[in-house]
Amino acid sequence: MGGGGDAGAQHVARADPALAEIQRNDCKSVFVVLYGKRVDVTRFQKTHPGGSKVFRIFQDRDATEQFESYHSARAIKMMEGFLKKSEDAPAATPLPSRSEMGKDFKAMIDKHRAAGLYDPCPLDELFKLTIVLAPIFAGLYLVKSGLSPLCGALLTAFGFYLDGWLAHDYLHHSVFKGSVAQTVTWNNVMGYVLGFVQGYDVGWWRARHNTHHVCTNEDGSDPDIKTAPVLVYVRGTPKIAQALNRFQRYQQYYYVPVMVILDMYWRLESLAYVAMRLPAMMPQALALGAHYAIIAWAFYGQARALLLMTLVRGFLTGIVVFATHYGEDILDAADVRGMTLVEQTAKTSRNITGGWLVNVLTGFISLQTEHHLFPMMPTGHLMTIQPDVRAFFKKHGLEYREGNLVECVKQNIKALAFEHLL
């Protein structure tokens, strides 16, 4: 499963020959469209904290809504400097951010901001931190002391699983709010601490997850949907069904059990990301080494408990992650160029229903649609805005996709199933 990928210039060329011609003249330059301007980010891409890949994916494409979702006041100021030096985008460029839906969406964000729905929720965050750290410490104690290694393994697995979602919230800069230092620096510090606890490298996570957010389910660009050769989503396409090998023809049956390896796979990817960037990433390598040393110390002589912990945390993570995107539409470059962020989110995200308890137990990933629309909003406000989002979808004729966890798993199985197409 997995690995990065590039949308790049070929996608633009397929989508719009006129823009491809402009691009050919600009050769190696990279331009993104922001607020109706064609912004040259060729030099900036090397130092952009969000990485260069997002610019290649958004080459000559309107990225205004994506920009607004991820940036602090500092970044907005920087971007305004770029706008002053930029010319209007060619008339042929689709500008979804200026469509009626795009403007309506901006109005909804402004309304939420004015209503204080981007303000921090300290008690919620304290609660989330407690339900992450308490099971991890209690679990490690039970394992190390030998009191109940298997019970300890289950508690540790649950804590590590939730830790992933909590680190995710901090790294989206959705917890601390205020000055740029508070919004960016302190969220990052907590993201690094929780990333260390969980044993993932933050740089790897950012590269993977931020790309997934800005181009959700885009074929060739979103790293999260690259599940072949283990899982090949058929989605009712006879050609794909016919091309499945003998092993893949069992995929709808092994999809649920195979979820246990997702965490191990990501772990390897994270280690490889750091190893390939040595010696520059030596501090990160040492941090990962320290994490694994602690795990080895805690689980020394408890191989069964270690295996149980690894499989359970993997299963919980995999089943939740797959429930919210993988069975949904896959979009290609031509589809997305004129699409607003809300339309794209509607086609590619599914909420897990069940109310507050399910939200807590899934680290609020269950409110996937709201999270993708407002990634910097504290999770404590996501339930509050749900009715507004539903009303917005209804007004614009969009489908609000949701189902309980079993229904979401079935949705995935349906998208993998092939027999009926042969």
Ligand code: HEM
């Ligand atoms: C000239 C335009 C841009 C400027 C000046 C800019 C600047 C920045 C800065 C300063 C950050 C660090 C976080 C912050 O201070 O908010 C950042 C992060 C990021 N940017 Fe940009 N950016 C630009 C365009 C874009 C575009 C077009 C996209 C997506 C299509 C994008 C995606 C991201 C992402 C995903 C992050 C990571 C957020 C995180 O740290 O979690 N940026 N950018």
